[in-house]
Amino acid sequence: xxxxxxxxxxxxxxxxxxxxxxxxxxxxNVHFTVRAGELTALIGPTGAGKSSVxxxxxxxxxxxxxxxxxxxxxxxxxxxxxxxxxxxxxxRRREIGFVTQFLHCLPRQxxxxxxxxxxxxxxxxxxEARRRAAELLSAMHLPExxxxxxxxxxxxxxxxxxxxxxxxxxxxxLLLLDEPTxxxxxxxxxxxxxxxxxxxxxxxxxxxxxxxxxxxxxxxDQVIELALPPVVEECLEDxx
Amino acid sequence: MNVTAHTTAGNAYTFGFLDEYAKKEVRRAVLKAIAIxxxxxxxxxxxxxxxxxxxxxxxxxxLSLIGPDEVIKVIDQGSDDSVNAVNLRQFIEMMCPGVSxxxxxxECTLIQSRHRIPERPLTAAQIIVLQVPYPDPxxxxxxxxxxxxxxxxxxxxxxxxxxxxxDLVTFDExxxxxxxxxxxxxxxxxxxxxxxxxxxxxxxxxxxxxxxGAGREKKIYAVPPHTQATPLAFNDVPFRVEDFRDAAGRRRxxxxxxxxxxxxxxxxxxxxxxxxxxxxxxxxxxxxLQIERLRRKSA
Amino acid sequence: xxxxxxxxxxxxxxxxxxxxxxxxxGPEAHTNLCPHCDSVIAIHDVSLDLHEGEIxxxxxxxxxxxxxxxxxxxxxxxxxxxxxxxxxxxxxxxLFNLNTAQxxxxxxxxxxxxxxxxxxxxxxxxxxxxNIAERLLMSDLMDYNAIRARAKALLTRMEVLLSRIDxxxxxxxxxxxxxxxxxxxxxxxxxxxxxxxxxxxxxxxVQARILDLILEIQQELKTAMIVVTHDLGVIRxxxxxxxxMKYGRVIEAGLTDQILEDPxxxxxxxxxxxxx
Numbered sequence: 001x002x003x004x005x006x007x008x009x010x011x012x013x014x015x016x017x018x019x020x021x022x023x024x025x026x027x028x029n030v031h032f033t034v035r036a037g038e039l040t041a042l043i044g045p046t047g048a049g050k051s052s053v054x055x056x057x058x059x060x061x062x063x064x065x066x067x068x069x070x071x072x073x074x075x076x077x078x079x080x081x082x083x084x085x086x087x088x089x090x091x092r093r094r095e096i097g098f099v100t101q102f103l104h105c106l107p108r109q110x111x112x113x114x115x116x117x118x119x120x121x122x123x124x125x126x127x128e129a130r131r132r133a134a135e136l137l138s139a140m141h142l143p144e145x146x147x148x149x150x151x152x153x154x155x156x157x158x159x160x161x162x163x164x165x166x167x168x169x170x171x172x173x174l175l176l177l178d179e180p181t182x183x184x185x186x187x188x189x190x191x192x193x194x195x196x197x198x199x200x201x202x203x204x205x206x207x208x209x210x211x212x213x214x215x216x217x218x219x220x221d222q223v224i225e226l227a228l229p230p231v232v233e234e235c236l237e238d239x240x
Numbered sequence: 241m242n243v244t245a246h247t248t249a250g251n252a253y254t255f256g257f258l259d260e261y262a263k264k265e266v267r268r269a270v271l272k273a274i275a276i277x278x279x280x281x282x283x284x285x286x287x288x289x290x291x292x293x294x295x296x297x298x299x300x301x302x303l304s305l306i307g308p309d310e311v312i313k314v315i316d317q318g319s320d321d322s323v324n325a326v327n328l329r330q331f332i333e334m335m336c337p338g339v340s341x342x343x344x345x346x347e348c349t350l351i352q353s354r355h356r357i358p359e360r361p362l363t364a365a366q367i368i369v370l371q372v373p374y375p376d377p378x379x380x381x382x383x384x385x386x387x388x389x390x391x392x393x394x395x396x397x398x399x400x401x402x403x404x405x406x407d408l409v410t411f412d413e414x415x416x417x418x419x420x421x422x423x424x425x426x427x428x429x430x431x432x433x434x435x436x437x438x439x440x441x442x443x444x445x446x447x448x449x450x451x452x453g454a455g456r457e458k459k460i461y462a463v464p465p466h467t468q469a470t471p472l473a474f475n476d477v478p479f480r481v482e483d484f485r486d487a488a489g490r491r492r493x494x495x496x497x498x499x500x501x502x503x504x505x506x507x508x509x510x511x512x513x514x515x516x517x518x519x520x521x522x523x524x525x526x527x528x529l530q531i532e533r534l535r536r537k538s539a
Numbered sequence: 540x541x542x543x544x545x546x547x548x549x550x551x552x553x554x555x556x557x558x559x560x561x562x563x564x565g566p567e568a569h570t571n572l573c574p575h576c577d578s579v580i581a582i583h584d585v586s587l588d589l590h591e592g593e594i595x596x597x598x599x600x601x602x603x604x605x606x607x608x609x610x611x612x613x614x615x616x617x618x619x620x621x622x623x624x625x626x627x628x629x630x631x632x633x634l635f636n637l638n639t640a641q642x643x644x645x646x647x648x649x650x651x652x653x654x655x656x657x658x659x660x661x662x663x664x665x666x667x668x669x670n671i672a673e674r675l676l677m678s679d680l681m682d683y684n685a686i687r688a689r690a691k692a693l694l695t696r697m698e699v700l701l702s703r704i705d706x707x708x709x710x711x712x713x714x715x716x717x718x719x720x721x722x723x724x725x726x727x728x729x730x731x732x733x734x735x736x737x738x739x740x741x742x743x744x745v746q747a748r749i750l751d752l753i754l755e756i757q758q759e760l761k762t763a764m765i766v767v768t769h770d771l772g773v774i775r776x777x778x779x780x781x782x783x784m785k786y787g788r789v790i791e792a793g794l795t796d797q798i799l800e801d802p803x804x805x806x807x808x809x810x811x812x813x814x815x
Contacts, residue, residue, distance in 0.1 A: 018805030
């Protein structure tokens, strides 16, 4: 059996909105494990906190409860909920990738460089990094004439391809995907599915949210169903 | 201290005009200036019977150093006969009975000078006092004296170099003709008074003690004998003295003595013609004498 | 990644100070002015770490003390409390124990500063090239042609037209002045750069290009940076980690995406909400 990379134990997240004196639950008591070479899909109704789990693992959200145990490339296990900011940044640079539905990039940066960026920060020589970016972009059928301009002016589907390519290029050990195929046409979606299959075959662990049950059926090795958190919202007795 | 010994009969003034306490203070400042080459030592500049800016700083140095057996030379822009030099010389003669004066660089023991160092190399037995209007080279880049002191202390002179850079950018050459910033003994940069660039190399490794006094600004500083004096410059744009070349690139000669290795003054006649003559009048006379001697010998 | 800077318990008080200063000021008291002695507690108990090649943001409104932090670290203003260690290759410098000559050396050779107002960082009476030359001359580069070449390279990198190298920056546009200022700060290739509200007051398009350039520089040279700004857009674009300040205190610190998407403190929530 493939080695476990991530163990989520009792993850919970709630937001304290001080202004409105409210506490809003987002995830509650989530348990699952993620193994290398496998895709773990998160499903559940809207509001069950699927994105919240991904963001908790990436530490965009500070978990309110539970442990997120990650085994890094050197075999050390650490709790992402408690790891230092610099440890998290280092893991983001080398091991953990996140493809969200949004693409943040510099207004002037050429698409090729946007995609090659993770390799730049890892110290890969620029020509080599760009060559690999070009390879990925052509695999995703992004027309070459777009490579030298900024993705800021692309259509949603084009931008999503750039976003995915950037997430894939450094071949992270753990890749978090939040509806990566949502705005893609069927042909491009097929390419992405191929790429994900490829990543899995190379031993990457994936934790993903997909819109289409069909995609889940084809890609997922394990499906985790999240339930709605028990209480919808709760008034704070005493706002801190 | 025997004050009366120097007071001559029938003269209400002390020998050297300044009272002995004032001289003592100036001498102390001189010792400190020699001990810290290039450092501007503050002192209590006295009122002199002439306007500040007419060489009172140099004069106070001279009067504090002078003894009855001194042979003194006073020059202004190289000339012994210009008004400022004549006035100062007369004042010294009046206040220092017994002191002899000369115009000959070779014969004097003490020189007070405005804006020139004589062409004839000075000896270890001589002291030259330069009159300084603005002692601090940093005044052009930093208005606060407090900050300037820190800059001197830390040898932080980059802004002076920026001035040189800006000169090169604007004029393709360093245009500073006088008061060329010069680093003394590897640390303090001085304003060597308005001597021309021509005289700056004479500060380096000089056999004679060089003292600089600013009366209005109340500062004394020194280039002690055999001390390194390096004009500020870039490695690839070295310091250069005036070359006195004509349009054809030939070195101009003194119209009077024919000398080709002295600093020349330019004279414009009424007809608009330019002639060039040694700025150092004693040097010029000496060259003429030598020519005369050679002529007689050959005759 | 190697640590570049460690700051602990940094404080700055303007005024005599009294035993009640700290309890009477700060975010809870809604003031940084001590009611007992009229001292201004500009910053109190600020700690932060910075690693090689990292950009840390300091965000907050005006009066929060964010600029005071970098001014203390760049020796523009001596702090009243705290310590800071700068890790430079094998050496460690306890910044506030150094004498002024040592501090000046660090400012010239190892730190760079870009101020909000170009006239603070540039001498408007000398040329753009001369401004860069000044920093190079401080570091004892004494070859005119080498200085010239380096100034040209830096201005080109910062996208300033070379034909303007011998013009005075007072005749430049605000964006161009800022680019000259950055070129000057980078002249000695410092491993640590402070940026204080560098894009405030510039047009949005000019802002974006300068931010681009800063990021490109950071990636090329691996310069560690501290970016002070009230602009959440700048924080999001430039920084990996950020601290939030209010009335002289750090009220929140974390990864930038976490601070923007999951702010913990009531004030940060307000700040983020009002920016959206």
